[in-house]
Amino acid sequence: MTPTLSLDTVTHRYGDTLALDDVSLTLSNPGIHGLLGRNGSGKTTLMSLVAGLRKASRGAITLDGQPVYENFAATSQICIIRESGDTTSEWTETINDGLTLARDMRPYWDDAYANRLLDRFQLSKKHKVNALSRGQRAKFACLLGLAARAPLTMFDESYLGMDAPTRYDFYDALLEDFMAHPRLILVSSHHIEEIAKLFEEVIIIEDGRVMLHESADALRGRGLTLTGPAAAVDAIAAGANVLSEKTLGSTKMVALYDVAPDLEERARAAGLETALLPIQDIFVHLTAKRGKD
Amino acid sequence: MTTAIARREPIFPKRILLDQLIFSIMVWAGFAVFMFALTFIVSLVREIEVSGWNIGGQPARWFAFVVGIYIGWTVLQLHVTHGGTRKGFAIQALIFSVAYAALLGALFVLTFFLEAGYYGLMGWPQALHQPELYAHPLDFGMALIQWVMIFGVWTLGGLLIGVAWYRNVILGALCIPLGLVAVSISTYTFSGEIGPMNWLRAFVPPQPGAVPAITAHLAIIAVFASLTWLAIRDIPIKNKSEAG
Amino acid sequence: MFDDRSPIYRQIADRIKADVANGTLSPDEQVMSTNQYASFYAINPATAAKAFAQLVDEGVLYKRRGVGMFVSPGAREALVSDKRTKYFDAVLGPALDEAEAIGIDPKDIFEFLAARTKRDPK
Known part of the structure; x- marks a missing residue:
C-alpha cells in the first residue's frame, strides 16, 4: 500500500526567489517521516509541489512512477493538510459540510474513524468552521488528514495553534492510525523535540536544498556531547567536528557531529560523561549558521 | 486496504449542485414572497399596471453572480486541496453553471405563473414595463430562453471573476470591464437598450431578437468559459498563511 | 522514559534483557508486539522493531511466524x-x-x- 514518492531534480521559483533548488529525494518506506527546516527553507513549497497544488518550475515529481501534477490517479492518493487549514471553507460551512466534502473526494475515507476522532477532539458536527478557535480548526484539519487515510499524507505545521495536551493527543492518534494503516506520512513541525521519537526518517532542508536524509535512529547516533574536565574533553574532541562548546569553570561540554566510531568508548574510558545529541539539537546546530530569515 | 478504489475523477458536480439547489430554492421562495408582499404595499399607494416580478426580480442575476464567484474562489481550492484536479474542477464548474442557470431560469419563469394567479385574484394587469425577448410574462418558451441565458452569463461571469481574482488581483480587475461589455450586449439583444456603452452599437446586430440573442449569449459563454479555463489551467493553490 | 546515553532501540533491548535476566519474562513467554511497545513508549514502530531484531540476533528472543516474539529457553x-x-x-x-x-x-x-x-x- 505504501507508494514510492520520487522527486527528480526539482527546482521551484516564485518570481526571482528560488524556493527549491535542484531537489532529488525518494521516499518509499512506510513510516512517519520528518521534514525539518527553518522558516522559509522550502518545506511548504516542497509539500505543495508534491500534492500538485503548484507546478514545479523544473524537474519531475512522481508517485509510483505517475506524474502527480493534474493527474487524479496520483493526486487522489495524496492528502496535504497545511497550517492554514485550506481544506475547509470559511464561508458558511459547518464541520458536517467539511466531512461531507471529504467523504466525496477521498477514496480511502473512513467515516466511522472520523466520527471517533470528532469525539476524541471534542468537536461537534454542528460547529461552524468560521466560529472555531485556531486550535479547534487545527484539530479539525488534522482529523481530515487522518481519516482520509491517503497512501501519502502530509501534515505541514498542521497543529500550529493546538495547545500541548492536544498536540500529544494528535501524536498518539497519528501513531495509532499509522500502525493500523501503515503508509507514507510526512510531517513538518517546529515542535521537533515532541515528535522526533515518532520519526523513522528525517529530511532536513535548508535554503531550498536537501541537506540531509537518513533514518532517525542513525541520525540520533551521529551527534554526541562530551562533558568533563576541559583538558580531557579537548584531548578527546581534537580533530572532531565540533558543533558547539560551552564551559563552566573547569568543566567543558562539547557537541560533536559525525564522530569516529570509537570516540564514545574512548571518552568514557577517559572518565567523561557522554550523551547522544537529540535530533532537535542536531537540527538546530546544522541549520544555525544561517542568520535571520 | 484491498478494496478497489475508483481512480477516475467524478465529472458530475453532484455535491455542489445539491448544496446550491437547496440554498437557491430557499432564497428564491423567500424573495418571491417578499416581492408579492411588496407589490401589495405598492398597490396601496398607486395602481398596479405591470408585473412586479419583472421589475423586482431583475437583481436575481446578482445572486447567480455571487454563487459563480463562490464556486470559482472557494470550491476550486477545496476541490484541488482534496485531491481533485483543475481540469476536473473546470468540467464540473461548467456543467454546474449550465445546470444552475437552467434551475434559476425555471424558477424565475415559474414565478410569473404564480404572479399571474395572484394578479388575477387582485384584478391587476400583468404587463411588461420594458421590452423583453418575451412579449408577455406567460410566454413560457421565450421567457425561459432569456432567463436561462441571463443566469448562464452571470454565473459564468462570477466564476471567471472568482478564479481570475484568486489567481491575481489585477487579472480579476481586468475581467470587470469585460463583464460590463458582456452584460451590455446581453441586455441589448433582449431590449434594444445598450446603456452607457454606446460605442458597442457598431458591434451588435441592428435589431434585438431571438436569433441575435442566442448567438450573442453562446459567444459570451464561450469566451467566459475559455478565459476561465486559461485562468484555472495551471493555477497555484496558495497557502492561506503564505508561510514557509 | 529514555535517557540520551544510547539509542532508544538499544535501551528497549536492554530493558527486555533485564526482564529476562531477572525472571520477569520466563522462557517461552510471549513478549509484547512491536506495535504495543511503540504505542506504550510513543516511538516509531521501526525503532521498536530494531530492538527486537537485535534481540533475535543475540538469541534472546525467537520469532514464531504470524504469532509473535517469545523468550528463548536458554536466554x-x-x-x-x-x-x-x-x-x-x-x-x-x-x-x-x-x-x-x-x-x-x-x-x-x-x-x-x-x-x-x-x-x-x-
Whole structure:
C-alpha cells in the first residue's frame, strides 16, 4: 500500500526567489517521516509541489512512477493538510459540510474513524468552521488528514495553534492510525523535540536544498556531547567536528557531529560523561549558521 | 486496504449542485414572497399596471453572480486541496453553471405563473414595463430562453471573476470591464437598450431578437468559459498563511 | 522514559534483557508486539522493531511466524552468565576504584563483605 514518492531534480521559483533548488529525494518506506527546516527553507513549497497544488518550475515529481501534477490517479492518493487549514471553507460551512466534502473526494475515507476522532477532539458536527478557535480548526484539519487515510499524507505545521495536551493527543492518534494503516506520512513541525521519537526518517532542508536524509535512529547516533574536565574533553574532541562548546569553570561540554566510531568508548574510558545529541539539537546546530530569515 | 478504489475523477458536480439547489430554492421562495408582499404595499399607494416580478426580480442575476464567484474562489481550492484536479474542477464548474442557470431560469419563469394567479385574484394587469425577448410574462418558451441565458452569463461571469481574482488581483480587475461589455450586449439583444456603452452599437446586430440573442449569449459563454479555463489551467493553490 | 546515553532501540533491548535476566519474562513467554511497545513508549514502530531484531540476533528472543516474539529457553542462563563474566570488570572493578579514590580502607570492605555473607548465607 505504501507508494514510492520520487522527486527528480526539482527546482521551484516564485518570481526571482528560488524556493527549491535542484531537489532529488525518494521516499518509499512506510513510516512517519520528518521534514525539518527553518522558516522559509522550502518545506511548504516542497509539500505543495508534491500534492500538485503548484507546478514545479523544473524537474519531475512522481508517485509510483505517475506524474502527480493534474493527474487524479496520483493526486487522489495524496492528502496535504497545511497550517492554514485550506481544506475547509470559511464561508458558511459547518464541520458536517467539511466531512461531507471529504467523504466525496477521498477514496480511502473512513467515516466511522472520523466520527471517533470528532469525539476524541471534542468537536461537534454542528460547529461552524468560521466560529472555531485556531486550535479547534487545527484539530479539525488534522482529523481530515487522518481519516482520509491517503497512501501519502502530509501534515505541514498542521497543529500550529493546538495547545500541548492536544498536540500529544494528535501524536498518539497519528501513531495509532499509522500502525493500523501503515503508509507514507510526512510531517513538518517546529515542535521537533515532541515528535522526533515518532520519526523513522528525517529530511532536513535548508535554503531550498536537501541537506540531509537518513533514518532517525542513525541520525540520533551521529551527534554526541562530551562533558568533563576541559583538558580531557579537548584531548578527546581534537580533530572532531565540533558543533558547539560551552564551559563552566573547569568543566567543558562539547557537541560533536559525525564522530569516529570509537570516540564514545574512548571518552568514557577517559572518565567523561557522554550523551547522544537529540535530533532537535542536531537540527538546530546544522541549520544555525544561517542568520535571520 | 484491498478494496478497489475508483481512480477516475467524478465529472458530475453532484455535491455542489445539491448544496446550491437547496440554498437557491430557499432564497428564491423567500424573495418571491417578499416581492408579492411588496407589490401589495405598492398597490396601496398607486395602481398596479405591470408585473412586479419583472421589475423586482431583475437583481436575481446578482445572486447567480455571487454563487459563480463562490464556486470559482472557494470550491476550486477545496476541490484541488482534496485531491481533485483543475481540469476536473473546470468540467464540473461548467456543467454546474449550465445546470444552475437552467434551475434559476425555471424558477424565475415559474414565478410569473404564480404572479399571474395572484394578479388575477387582485384584478391587476400583468404587463411588461420594458421590452423583453418575451412579449408577455406567460410566454413560457421565450421567457425561459432569456432567463436561462441571463443566469448562464452571470454565473459564468462570477466564476471567471472568482478564479481570475484568486489567481491575481489585477487579472480579476481586468475581467470587470469585460463583464460590463458582456452584460451590455446581453441586455441589448433582449431590449434594444445598450446603456452607457454606446460605442458597442457598431458591434451588435441592428435589431434585438431571438436569433441575435442566442448567438450573442453562446459567444459570451464561450469566451467566459475559455478565459476561465486559461485562468484555472495551471493555477497555484496558495497557502492561506503564505508561510514557509 | 529514555535517557540520551544510547539509542532508544538499544535501551528497549536492554530493558527486555533485564526482564529476562531477572525472571520477569520466563522462557517461552510471549513478549509484547512491536506495535504495543511503540504505542506504550510513543516511538516509531521501526525503532521498536530494531530492538527486537537485535534481540533475535543475540538469541534472546525467537520469532514464531504470524504469532509473535517469545523468550528463548536458554536466554536467561546466557544473559546471567554473560553478566557474571562481565561483573568484575564492569561493576566491582569501578566500585573498588571509587573506594580507593575516596580512601576507604580495604579492611572495611572485607568486613562489609563478611557481614553481608553472615546475614545472607546464600
